[in-house]
Amino acid sequence: MTAGRRALAFAWRSLVRQPARATLGILGVAAVGALLFDMLLLSEGLVISMRGLLDRLDYDVRVTATDALPGTGPTIDGATGVAAAAAALPSVRSVTTLRIADAAFERGGLSTRGSLQGLGGTSTRRPWTLLRGQDVGGAGELVINEAGARQLGLGPGSSVTVRASCSDQREAAPPVAFRVAGVVAFPFDSPELVTAATTANSLAEACAGLGAEAADFLLVASKGDPTATVADIAALPFALRAFTNEQVIGRLEEGGFTYFRQISAVLTTVTVSFALLLITVLLTVSVNQRLGEIAALRALGFTRARASADIFAESALIVGLGGLLSLPLGVLLAEGLDRILKRMPGIPEQLHFFVFEPQALAVHGALLAATAVLAALYPMWIVARLPIAATLRNEVIS
Amino acid sequence: MAGAVLSAAAVLGAQEAQPPILVSRQLAALERLAVGDIVELAADARGTNARPFRIVGIYEPTPDPMRLGSVPREVRLHLPDLLALTRDPAVPAGSEHVEAINVALADPGDAQQFARDVNARLPGLVARPTGAAGPDNPFIVIERFHLAIAVVTIVAATVFLLALTIMLVDERRETVGVLRLIGLPVRRILTQVLVEGVLIASAGALFGLALAAASQGLINRFFQWRYDTALIFVRVTPEVAATCVAIAVPLGAAATVAASWALLRRGALRLARR
Incomplete structure (x- = not known):
């Protein structure tokens, strides 16, 4: 048996001899470790989740009129011409124009507000997943998400009246009747937000021709090199801004996404410090209670290194077992915390704050290992400097 | 000299003719603007129909948690000046729109x-x-999130506290055994342990509050620097402090009593035995 294994076996016996304190120590590390694991998942969770959503759409470049994020800035005028010019670029596979208008949806006595998207351009692909019915075909048809279908009792073949608000003037256009072709899932759907989509021409009709040639942004699929596509689009004579998915993520990271990363960093620091302090105290008190026993072992021939290794092994066992237990606990806790945060309005249903990635697991393990080492340093120092004869004498006369 | 005075007067006259604007601190710092500067504003990036304005003040924007992360590079104009600057030539004066109206x-x-x-x-x-502020209000949600993290932290702290008190009580096993042997009843010893627990927990809670009060300044300064905002991120209010004490002291005292209770159930001779 190697020295390391002997130290581990000895430390294990020490823990088993005092099951209550060992169990509580391990459970404490498990609770702290679960929180630490969750904070590590939170630090990159939104970014990973958003990247997944953007990549899932199969478009790798977004084009806007200004530096504002897609959907938050001014519209692109003459979108049809811009889309045609972009589609003609050798690096571009397809282009979809997307215009988003606020809308009121009415059916019978039911009414709800939401958004109506109008899609144009050269692409036949749709940025949604068909759940029931058919995709948008001809004029006067739309697809609607589950929230809209549920709130208005709609299904494929139903009729719905739409009052679109298509300009900054907030003037409601005349009501237009649409036929529901199908029920779909949009990637950025939130549970209560009603979203519908139709063709760009049908939306223009719903808007009574207002801003018929405008688009909020363009979705572009490159032929494999989005960076080259961005450069090609920037060279077009339209003064547009093009962003790859990574650049969009970068912009989001500069904004509100950083809040959770900062919170995660603060809580990770607090959690690790908390664990370090408490394990150090546990081990130190434990060592102080066993000074006589340790001195006796030293007198029997245990070297300083061996006695110190026992303390380190004890720390490693408490942190290791607690750390292992913290992973399933952390997953359960992350699900609960994710549910809490997703109650925020406008958060897409498929976006998650806590997303697993192997790197988080590696950092979790490294931080706990560092905690085990640092927490053991002081008690190991006590053991290494223990005067054998004086300690045994004190033990006898006390 | 006369020429210089006349020139200054002319500039002063020109300045007084410019409509006044306020510039946010962040924009002023970025563009190195100062009170009295004349700047040109336009409604588009090409500078179409740019108009001169005079900076009459630098202001600190009202902190807006919903815009955290976006540095407010803003100017404030009188509404007629803004409408004159942004009005579409096709839109007759007086029929412009506004995004929002605040009503008191x-x-x-x-x-x-x-x-x-x-x-x-x-x-x-x-x-x-x-x-x-409904249940879906972002700040209510964030508050609930922080509460959940606080609960997990309290659970972890309680577990560690129990482990520590078990060890500390175990250390006093012989003393307790002797007290039992000389006739002190279990209730009397438990009361003493409870009082000790309350004192230690109170001292710990007060130390924790002092630490929180000291660290809130650091946390606020860090986040205010990071986001260039005047928002306050952490505030230890009397209510928060009272809640912390109300949780920490009973929890600490209960952990001490629980750990001692397990010990006191043993016989006095067994406790006093070496």
Whole structure:
């Protein structure tokens, strides 16, 4: 048996001899470790989740009129011409124009507000997943998400009246009747937000021709090199801004996404410090209670290194077992915390704050290992400097 | 000299002719602007129909948690100046639109009813009471998130506390055994342990509050620097402090008593035995 294994076996016996304190120590590390694991998942969770959503759409470049994020800035005028010019670029596979208008949806006595998207351009692909019915075909048809279908009792073949608000003037256009072709899932759907989509021409009709040639942004699929596509689009004579998915993520990271990363960093620091302090105290008190026993072992021939290794092994066992237990606990806790945060309005249903990635697991393990080492340093120092004869004498006369 | 004075007077006269604007601290720092500077503003990036304005003040924007992360590079104009700057030539003066109207009610308690009335009578407008904080309000959600993390932290701290108190009580096993042997009843020893627990927990809670009070400044300064905002991120209010003490002291005392209770159930001779 190697020295390391002997130290581990000895430390294990020490823990088993005092099951209550060992169990509580391990459970404490498990609770702290679960929180630490969750904070590590939170630090990159939104970014990973958003990247997944953007990549899932199969478009790798977004084009806007200004530096504002897609959907938050001014519209692109003459979108049809811009889309045609972009589609003609050798690096571009397809282009979809997307215009988003606020809308009121009415059916019978039911009414709800939401958004109506109008899609144009050269692409036949749709940025949604068909759940029931058919995709948008001809004029006067739309697809609607589950929230809209549920709130208005709609299904494929139903009729719905739409009052679109298509300009900054907030003037409601005349009501237009649409036929529901199908029920779909949009990637950025939130549970209560009603979203519908139709063709760009049908939306223009719903808007009574207002801003018929405008688009909020363009979705572009490159032929494999989005960076080259961005450069090609920037060279077009339209003064547009093009962003790859990574650049969009970068912009989001500069904004509100950083809040959770900062919170995660603060809580990770607090959690690790908390664990370090408490394990150090546990081990130190434990060592102080066993000074006589340790001195006796030293007198029997245990070297300083061996006695110190026992303390380190004890720390490693408490942190290791607690750390292992913290992973399933952390997953359960992350699900609960994710549910809490997703109650925020406008958060897409498929976006998650806590997303697993192997790197988080590696950092979790490294931080706990560092905690085990640092927490053991002081008690190991006590053991290494223990005067054998004086300690045994004190033990006898006390 | 005369020429210089005349020139200054001319500039002063020109400055007085410019409409006044306020510039946010962040924009002023970025563009190195100062009070008295003349700047040109335009409604588009090409600078079409740019107009000169005079900076009459630098202001600190009202912190807006909803815009955390976006540095407010803003100027404030009088509404007629803004409309004149941004009006589409096809739009006749007086028919421009605004994005929002803030309404101060004589009785703030009428806010819900007022919003309902506006929503019912003016299609196309959406009225929302500013004080409405439903369960889906982002700040309520964030508060709930922090509460959940606090609960996990308390659970972890309680477990560690129990482990520590078990060890500390075990250390005093012989003393307790002797006390039992000389006739002190279990209830009397438990009371003493409880008082000790309350004292230690109170001292710990006060130390924790002092640490929180000291660290809140650091945390606020860090986040205010990071986001270039005047928002306050952490505030240890009397209510928060009272809640912490109300949780920490009973929890600490209970952990001490629970650990001691397990020990006191043993016989006095067994406790005093070496």
